[in-house]
Amino acid sequence: MSFSLISAAHAAAAAPVTAPATNPLISFLPLLFLLGFLYFMLIRPQMKRQKEVRAMLSQLARNDEVIAAGIAGRVDEVGESFVTVEIAPNVKIRVQKGAITQVLPKGTLKSS
Numbered sequence: 001m002s003f004s005l006i007s008a009a010h011a012a013a014a015a016p017v018t019a020p021a022t023n024p025l026i027s028f029l030p031l032l033f034l035l036g037f038l039y040f041m042l043i044r045p046q047m048k049r050q051k052e053v054r055a056m057l058s059q060l061a062r063n064d065e066v067i068a069a070g071i072a073g074r075v076d077e078v079g080e081s082f083v084t085v086e087i088a089p090n091v092k093i094r095v096q097k098g099a100i101t102q103v104l105p106k107g108t109l110k111s112s
Contacts, residue, residue, distance in 0.1 A: 057097050065104040068095040072109060 060066070064075045066085060073085035076092055083100060086092050 056103055057100060060097070060100070060103070065106065065109050066100050067102045067104065068093075069099045069101075071095075072104070074109060 060075060060078055060083065062075055062078065066073065066075055066083075068083070068085050071085070071087055071093070073087040073093070075083055076086045077084035081097060082094050083097055084092050084094050
């Protein structure tokens with residue numbers, strides 16, 4: 001008994017199956033869709049957030065109440081790269097502007 005159902009000669013004589021010709025644009029359509037999705041869901045919101053942070057840091061002024069690296073305080077002095085923040089009476093720290101995560105509404109911190 002032979003385990004081969006199709007003889008080698010019969011298999012060799014079969015015509016090769018060719019895939020129908022497709023438009024290359026259709027092949028790249030899923031990739032283009034994925035790139036568009038990534039732009040609108042990840043890249044664009046991140047760029048918008050960075051723009052808001054730059055605007056917040058450029059408008060930083062003395063006596064603004066901020067949160068810098070998890071520490072709440074009042075801005076005492078604003079430099080080009082660093083900000084002096086008073087966290088308690090006569091206790092001041094210097095932090096990088098990038099460490100400021102939020103500007104609080106006026107009056108949030110109690111006056112000492």
